[in-house]
Amino acid sequence: QVQLVESGGGLVQAGASLRLSCVASGRTASAYAMGWFRQAPGKEREFVATIHWSGRSTYYADSVKGRFTISRDNAKNTVYLQMNSLKPEDTAVYYCAAASSWVATSAPQYNAWGQGTQVTVSS
Numbered sequence: 471q472v473q474l475v476e477s478g479g480g481l482v483q484a485g486a487s488l489r490l491s492c493v494a495s496g497r498t499a500s501a502y503a504m505g506w507f508r509q510a511p512g513k514e515r516e517f518v519a520t521i522h523w524s525g526r527s528t529y530y531a532d533s534v535k536g537r538f539t540i541s542r543d544n545a546k547n548t549v550y551l552q553m554n555s556l557k558p559e560d561t562a563v564y565y566c567a568a569a570s571s572w573v574a575t576s577a578p579q580y581n582a583w584g585q586g587t588q589v590t591v592s593s
Contacts, residue, residue, distance in 0.1 A: 479587030492566030508562035
């Protein structure tokens, strides 16, 4: 099993940037596809981005394409989500997750989750 811990959330103004980090530990963490999801109050958890274990392939939700970038450093067992040009609608709890399949763009495909980190964007 893989354990995941997110960090980097915070309160920012619209147009600002944040970088989220997710440190993975446990068995063969680098062999998993990694993803980011988010959940706003009263809404379902939604897919944000995912990256292949090799780091060579990525997928993004249309709502963040061109603004967010997912990357990974397998030597550090860390996945990043660089978020630029943040909007108030990006406000949510952001979760890191690990999947053993590819392409993984839905929550049921993921079998390990972090505890989440809050991102709040003010207008």
